[in-house]
Amino acid sequence: MGSIRQFFRNPSAVAGLAILVAITLACLCSSWIVPYSPYDQNLQEKLLQPSALHFMGTDEFGRDVFVRILVGAKYSLTSGFVSVLLSLAGGLLIGIPAGYVGGALDKGLMVVCDIMLAFPGILMAMALAMVIGPGIYTPMITVGISSIPVFARLIRAQFLTLREAPFVEAMRAAGAGDLRIALKHILPNALGPILVQSTLRMGVAIVTAATLSFLGLGAQPPAPEWGTMLNSARTYFMTSAYLAMFPGLAITVSVIAINLVGDALRDHLDPKLRER
Amino acid sequence: MYILKKLALTILVLIGAATCSFLLLRMLPGDPAEALAGPQAALEDVETVRKSLDLDKPAARQYLTYMTSMARGDLGYSYRSHRLVVDEIKARWPATLKLSLASMLVAIFCGVPLGIHAAQKRGRLADTVSMVVSFVGVSMPSFWLGMILIVCFSVKFQLLPFSGDDELLNYVLPSLTLGLGVAANIARMTRASMLETLGQDYVRTARGKGLSEFRVVKLHALRNAAVPIVTIIGLQLGALLGGQVVTETLFVWPGLGRMIVDSLNARDYMVVQGGILVLAATFAILNLLTDLLCKALDPRIRL
Numbered sequence: 092m093g094s095i096r097q098f099f100r101n102p103s104a105v106a107g108l109a110i111l112v113a114i115t116l117a118c119l120c121s122s123w124i125v126p127y128s129p130y131d132q133n134l135q136e137k138l139l140q141p142s143a144l145h146f147m148g149t150d151e152f153g154r155d156v157f158v159r160i161l162v163g164a165k166y167s168l169t170s171g172f173v174s175v176l177l178s179l180a181g182g183l184l185i186g187i188p189a190g191y192v193g194g195a196l197d198k199g200l201m202v203v204c205d206i207m208l209a210f211p212g213i214l215m216a217m218a219l220a221m222v223i224g225p226g227i228y229t230p231m232i233t234v235g236i237s238s239i240p241v242f243a244r245l246i247r248a249q250f251l252t253l254r255e256a257p258f259v260e261a262m263r264a265a266g267a268g269d270l271r272i273a274l275k276h277i278l279p280n281a282l283g284p285i286l287v288q289s290t291l292r293m294g295v296a297i298v299t300a301a302t303l304s305f306l307g308l309g310a311q312p313p314a315p316e317w318g319t320m321l322n323s324a325r326t327y328f329m330t331s332a333y334l335a336m337f338p339g340l341a342i343t344v345s346v347i348a349i350n351l352v353g354d355a356l357r358d359h360l361d362p363k364l365r366e367r
Numbered sequence: 368m369y370i371l372k373k374l375a376l377t378i379l380v381l382i383g384a385a386t387c388s389f390l391l392l393r394m395l396p397g398d399p400a401e402a403l404a405g406p407q408a409a410l411e412d413v414e415t416v417r418k419s420l421d422l423d424k425p426a427a428r429q430y431l432t433y434m435t436s437m438a439r440g441d442l443g444y445s446y447r448s449h450r451l452v453v454d455e456i457k458a459r460w461p462a463t464l465k466l467s468l469a470s471m472l473v474a475i476f477c478g479v480p481l482g483i484h485a486a487q488k489r490g491r492l493a494d495t496v497s498m499v500v501s502f503v504g505v506s507m508p509s510f511w512l513g514m515i516l517i518v519c520f521s522v523k524f525q526l527l528p529f530s531g532d533d534e535l536l537n538y539v540l541p542s543l544t545l546g547l548g549v550a551a552n553i554a555r556m557t558r559a560s561m562l563e564t565l566g567q568d569y570v571r572t573a574r575g576k577g578l579s580e581f582r583v584v585k586l587h588a589l590r591n592a593a594v595p596i597v598t599i600i601g602l603q604l605g606a607l608l609g610g611q612v613v614t615e616t617l618f619v620w621p622g623l624g625r626m627i628v629d630s631l632n633a634r635d636y637m638v639v640q641g642g643i644l645v646l647a648a649t650f651a652i653l654n655l656l657t658d659l660l661c662k663a664l665d666p667r668i669r670l
Contacts, residue, residue, distance in 0.1 A: 206383030209651045211609030214643050221631055222394045298508045302613050305510055306628055332518040339511030346506040
C-alpha cells in the first residue's frame with residue numbers, strides 16, 4: 092500500500108484528482124452554491140454580461156450560465172466514465188481471446204479491429220448516432236463502441252506477452268484451466284496499462300461526446316450539456332462572446348484534470364512508457 | 368511482398384467499412400427504403416428506391432447488389448439535390464483536401480520544431496512552457512479553440528474572416544483550429560522521441576567529433592527519431608479527417624465534413640454513407656502510405 096501513498100506524492104496526480112473532486116462536489120451541490128435554476132427562463136434578464144449577480148452571465152433565455160455549467164458536469168463526467176466502461180468491456184471480450192488463444196482467432200479479431208479503426212473515431216460515432224438518434228445516451232454508447240478496438244488491441248498485446256511468462260507456465264504445469272489462468276493470473280498483471288489507458292481515454296471520450304452534442308447528435312436543449320451550450324452560443328458570437336467561453340473552459344479543465352491523473356498513473360504503473 | 372500484404376489489408380478494411388455502412392443503414396429505425404428516399408418522398412419514389420437497391424429481395428441479395436454498386440462507384444443519389452452522391456462528393460472533395468493539407472502543414476511546422484526545441488532545452492523554462500502549452504492543446508476540444516479564434520480575430524479585432532473559402536486569408540482560422548491540437552500531439556511525441564535519440568552513443572560521437580549542434584540535432588538525431596514522429600503524424604491524420612467534420616461546420620466550409628453533418632440532420636442517409644465511406648477510405652490509404660514511409664525511413668522495420 093506504500094505504492095498508493097507514493098502515487099499521491101505526485102503533484103500532478105493530486106492536482107488532477109482535486110479538480111475532479113471539486114467539479115463533482117460543485118455539480119452535486121449546485122443548488123446550494125447558486126440561487127438560480129438551470130432550467131427556468133427569465134426573458135427579462137437574457138444575455139446579461141458576466142457580473143457579480145451572474146458570475147458567468149446569462150444565456151439567450153435569461154438562465155444563469157454558471158449554474159448550468161455546474162449542473163452540466165454530470166453529463167460530461169458520466170459520459171466519459173460510462174463510455175470507457177463500455178469500451179473496456181468490449182475490449183476485454185475481444186482482446187483476451189485474441190491474445191490468449193492467438194492463431195486464426197487472433198488474426199480474424201484483429202482484422203475486425205483494423206476495420207473499426209479505419210473510421211476516424213468521431214465518424215464512427217456519427218455513423219452510430221445516425222442509427223441511435225440524438226439523445227443524452229447517444230454519446231456514451233457511440234463513443235464507447237467506437238473505442239473498443241483501442242482497448243482490444245492493448246489488452247491483446249498484454250496477453251500476448253504475458254501468456255509466455257514463466258508464472259503462466261507454472262500455473263499450467265500445476266493443472267490450472269485456461270479461463271482461470273487468463274482471468275485470475277494474467278489479467279491482474281495486465282491491469283496497470285489498462286488502467287492508464289482507461290483514464291486517458293476518458294479525456295478523449297469527454298471531448299468526443301461534447302463534439303457530438305455540439306453537432307446536435309447528443310444531448311438536446313434545454314439540457315445544460317457543455318457541447319450543446321456551445322452550439323447554442325454560436326448564434327450570439329457578435330454580441331455575447333462570453334457564452335462561447337465558459338462551457339469550453341469547463342470541458343478543457345475537466346479533460347486537463349483527467350489527463351493529469353492519467354499521466355501520473357502512467358509514470359507510476361508503467362515506468363517503461365515514461366516520457367512518451 | 369510487404370506492400371502486397373499491406374495492400375490486401377487495406378482492401379479488406381475498405382470492404383469491411385462498406386459492410387459496416389450496409390449494416391448500419393439496415394439498422395435505421397423504420398423501413399430502409401422510406402428512410403433512404405427521404406422524409407417527403409412520394410410512394411413511387413420509395414418503390415423506386417426499394418427496387419433499385421433490391422430491398423424487396425433477401426438480405427444476401429441486397430448485400431451483393433450493394434457491394435457491386437459500391438465497386439462500380441455508384442453511391443446512390445441525394446434526395447435533396449437529386450444529384451448523384453458521387454457528384455456531390457466530387458464537388459466537395461477539393462475544399463476538404465485543401466483544408467486538410469493546410470492544417471497538416473500547421474501541425475507539422477508547429478509541432479515538430481516545438482518538440483525538438485523542448486527536447487534540446489530539457490528541464491529548462493522553454494521545455495516546461497512548451498510542454499504545458501501542448502498539454503493544454505491536447506486537452507482542448509478543437510471546436511472550442513476555433514470559437515476562441517473566431518471571437519478574438521474575427522469579432523473583436525476583425526482581422527480575419529471566419530467564413531468563405533476563396534481567399535488565402537480564409538484558410539488561416541480553420542487550419543489553425545484543426546492543426547494546433549494535432550501540433551500539440553506531435554510536439555509531445557517529437558520531444559519524447561528526440562530525448563531518446565539525443566541520449567544515444569552516436570549522438571555523443573557526433574558531438575565529440577566537433578559537428579555543429581545544428582548538424583547533430585537536425586541530421587543525426589532527427590533522422591533516427593523520425594519513425595515514431597511519422598507514425599504519430601499518420602495516426603493524427605485520422606483525427607484531422609474527423610476534426611474536419613466539426614471545423615467545417617463551425618467555419619461554414621463547403622467540404623465533405625459539413626456535407627455529412629448537414630445530410631445527417633436532413634436524414635439524407637445516402638449522402639452521409641457516401642461521405643463517411645470516402646473519408647474512411649482516405650484514412651485507410653493514408654495509413655498505408657505512412658507505413659510505407661516508415662519503412663523507407665528505417666529499413667529495419669518489417670511491415
